[in-house]
Amino acid sequence: MSIQTLARQFVDLCNQGKNFDVMRTMYSPDIVSVEASGHETAGQQPVIQKSERWAAANTIHSGKVRGPFFNGPNQFAVIFNFEVTPKDTGKRIALEEVGVYTVKGDKITREQFYYEGTW
Amino acid sequence: MSIQTLARQFVDLCNQGKNFDVMRTMYSPDIVSVEASGHETAGQQPVIQKSERWAAANTIHSGKVRGPFFNGPNQFAVIFNFEVTPKDTGKRIALEEVGVYTVKGDKITREQFYYEGTW
Numbered sequence: 001m002s003i004q005t006l007a008r009q010f011v012d013l014c015n016q017g018k019n020f021d022v023m024r025t026m027y028s029p030d031i032v033s034v035e036a037s038g039h040e041t042a043g044q045q046p047v048i049q050k051s052e053r054w055a056a057a058n059t060i061h062s063g064k065v066r067g068p069f070f071n072g073p074n075q076f077a078v079i080f081n082f083e084v085t086p087k088d089t090g091k092r093i094a095l096e097e098v099g100v101y102t103v104k105g106d107k108i109t110r111e112q113f114y115y116e117g118t119w
Numbered sequence: 120m121s122i123q124t125l126a127r128q129f130v131d132l133c134n135q136g137k138n139f140d141v142m143r144t145m146y147s148p149d150i151v152s153v154e155a156s157g158h159e160t161a162g163q164q165p166v167i168q169k170s171e172r173w174a175a176a177n178t179i180h181s182g183k184v185r186g187p188f189f190n191g192p193n194q195f196a197v198i199f200n201f202e203v204t205p206k207d208t209g210k211r212i213a214l215e216e217v218g219v220y221t222v223k224g225d226k227i228t229r230e231q232f233y234y235e236g237t238w
Contacts, residue, residue: 038191069217069233072157077217077233079198098188098196098217100233114188114196114219 001106007068007076010101010108014065014078023048028107036097036115047111058084061092074103120225126187126195129220129227133184133197142167147226155216155234166230177203180211193222 006026013022023044033047034040041050060082067078082095097115101108125145132141142163152166153159160169179201186197201214216234220227 034190036189036191066215069215069235070155071153071219071231071233072155075231075233077196077219079215079217096185096188096198098198098219100190100196100217100219112190112194114190114194116188 003070003074003076003103004068006103006106006108007070007078007101010076011065011068011078014063017063019051019063020048023051026108028104028109031108032110034110034112036113057088058086060084076101076103122189122193122195122222123187125222125225125227126189126197126220129195130184130187130197133182136182138170138182139167142170145227147223147228150227151229153229153231155232176207177205179203195220195222 010022010026013019027044027047029044030042031044031047032040032042033050041047062081062083064081065078066081068076069078070076077098077100080095080097080099083092084095085092095115097113100112100114102110129141129145132138146163146166148163149161150163150166151159151161152169160166181200181202183200184197185200187195188197189195196217196219199214199216199218201216202211203214204211214234216232219231219233221229
């Protein structure tokens with residue numbers, strides 16, 4: 001599968017709300033996920049669990065993904081826009097972030113999330 | 120200077136139309152610039168000349184930058200939205216792209232532009 005095909009499937013599935021299907025089917029067993037802080041989570045199951053914790057901590061009103069955008073033979077980027085209410089504050093907020101994905105052998109091996117400074 | 124300060128100056132200057140001031144003052148002499156195709160341009164002057172060629176080939180109606188967004192201690196991303204008319208087609212188009220910047224020692228040492236597949 002070309003990176004273009006994989007990246008377009010990624011965007012289509014996320015825009016159908018199937019983010020966890022993406023993680024289960026497109027993520028490498030040894031994926032590394034890097035948050036804005038630089039904190040890294042390694043391994044498909046730990047990365048899925050991190051997203052499950054985020055989804056449980058927020059009421060997600062909407063989520064949209066734009067892209068894919070490409071750089072070189074094995075990276076693509078997307079732009080996420082979420083409307084969420086963190087359960088600990090109860091205040092609805094808009095989040096915009098950039099995700100950069102590295103692909104090897106039809107699997108995503110690295111994801112880096114860029115968002116406004118939390119550190 | 121912190122990467123946050125540098126990145127916010129970057130965004131402010133670009134939104135004032137001072138993109139070339141950014142390149143002259145914030146780019147490392149040995150910066151590497153990577154286009155969507157993967158093509159790399161090395162060196163501050165060649166990178167500036169590449170942007171000069173792009174600016175000469177397009178009528179730029181507007182350019183806005185959102186961000187900065189951060190990942191780890193030495194990278195930030197921005198989202199560019201341009202309205203341009205390429206002089207070779209005469210047709211006005213909207214361009215959206217993601218720029219990812221790597222910073223070392225108060226200078227930008229690498230820029231990667233992510234945009235829709237041109238390859």
